[in-house]
Amino acid sequence: VENTGSSAVVLVVVEDGTKTEITLDAGGADMICMSGCFLTLPNGDRIGLAGGENVEIKDGVATIK
Secondary structure, three states: OEEOOOOOEEEEEEEOOEEEEEEEOOOOEOOOOOOOEEEEOOOOOEEEEOOOOOEEEEOOEEEEO
């Protein structure tokens, strides 16, 4: 997951039933969900990931690549 926006974002990750909050600073990136998870974005959208996707977040909106 990469934050290409101009401010920090907080993401909620639910993986194997465990909920974790991750903060990404502007320009920051982190490896999450290697075996799949649900990701809740700052705008409230919830997406399911299988584990191999690259997610870019800009101004609270995600683009999956």
